[in-house]
Structure formats: C-alpha cells, structure tokens
Amino acid sequence: MFPCLIVDRSQEGFRLRGNFRLKRGQLIELILDDPVDSVRCEVIWVGKPESRQVGEVGLQTVGK
Numbered sequence: 822m823f824p825c826l827i828v829d830r831s832q833e834g835f836r837l838r839g840n841f842r843l844k845r846g847q848l849i850e851l852i853l854d855d856p857v858d859s860v861r862c863e864v865i866w867v868g869k870p871e872s873r874q875v876g877e878v879g880l881q882t883v884g885k
Contacts, residue, residue, distance in 0.1 A: 822852070834862060834881040843867060843878050851880065 825839030835851065843849065847864045865881045868874030 828877065834865070834879065835860075836877060836879050838877045840876070841878075848883070849880070 823839055823841045825837045825841065827835055828838050829836040837851075843864045845864050845867055849862055849864065851860045851862050852858075853860065861883050862880035863883050864878055866879040868877040
C-alpha cells in the first residue's frame, strides 16, 4: 500500500499525487477511507518528469 493525495475526482476516475511508480495500463485497487469501499482502477496516464504533472497519475475506474 502506498499513501497518496487525491487531487481530483470525477465519475470516470481520479487524479492522484504520490511517490509511487505506476505504468500506463496497470490495474490497481484504490482504497479510500474503508478497505470495504475500494475502487478498481486502470492507470490511464503518468505525469512525465519534465511536466507540471510529475508525481501524478490519472486513473479510470473499471467494473468489478
């Protein structure tokens, strides 16, 4: 488990900021406040080192 900050949230997904190494296409489980309320997501984009979004990832929720 890796702690992160939810920067933005919509019906389609999340934008997170944290210290982790994720790859585009990777499936993850985002645990919000309660592990029972976890959300399965796919990594859609990863912020590039030279961009303003360095350290951020974009996630799209996927069905169970």
